Amino acid sequence: MPDELNLQKLKEEYPEVFKKIPANITKVLLSEETPSQVSDICFKNGVRDEKRIERVAYWITLVLLGGLSMEDFTETIEEELKINFGAAKKIQDEANRLIFSQVKDDLANLYGVGVKTTPKLEEKPKRPQKKDIYKEPIE
Numbered sequence: 821m822p823d824e825l826n827l828q829k830l831k832e833e834y835p836e837v838f839k840k841i842p843a844n845i846t847k848v849l850l851s852e853e854t855p856s857q858v859s860d861i862c863f864k865n866g867v868r869d870e871k872r873i874e875r876v877a878y879w880i881t882l883v884l885l886g887g888l889s890m891e892d893f894t895e896t897i898e899e900e901l902k903i904n905f906g907a908a909k910k911i912q913d914e915a916n917r918l919i920f921s922q923v924k925d926d927l928a929n930l931y932g933v934g935v936k937t938t939p940k941l942e943e944k945p946k947r948p949q950k951k952d953i954y955k956e957p958i959e
Contacts (some may be wrong), residue, residue, distance in 0.1 A: 838884065840924040845884050854880075854919060861914040865907050872901055880915055884927070890920065 831838050835878055838846065848854060858880060882888035888896065893915070898908035920927065940956045 842923070842929075843927050844923045848922050849884055855923065856942065857918045861899060861911055861918065863929065865910045867901060867907075867911070868904070875900060876886065878913065880919060883915075884923065886927075888917075890927075951955075 841849075858877045859873055862868070862876055867873060867876065876897065879888055879893060879900075883890055883893055890912070892943065894905070894908045894912045897903065897911055898905050901908070
């Protein structure tokens with residue numbers, strides 16, 4: 821996570837992004853706890869390389885900023901870190917529990933993240949079964 825000087829620079833360079841982000845999300849992004857939570861999540865799930873931990877932090881930040889959907893988060897971790905799906909899913913579950921849950925409503929309202937809608941399938945009307953006049957009895 822960026823330090824104060826880098827954050828100020830980011831705010832100056834991308835003011836439209838920071839205007840769009842709710843205060844709770846900014847608070848989580850700037851929290852001193854978030855980097856340690858990311859490290860803990862990674863260590864618990866076998867990701868111990870510093871560069872890989874930074875990548876996970878980057879993807880978590882992208883989710884918080886709306887640049888990566890939560891649905892794609894697990895797949896991205898699995899593909900980019902070359903880890904199995906189970907470990908990637910555990911990382912996502914821990915990130916949901918420790919980080920994303922703090923701003924769940926803001927993410928849902930702002931980006932539609934976490935709100936799953938399933939399209940309704942139309943039921944086909946059942947046709948009454950008729951006797952097939954073309955079938956011949958098997959002897």
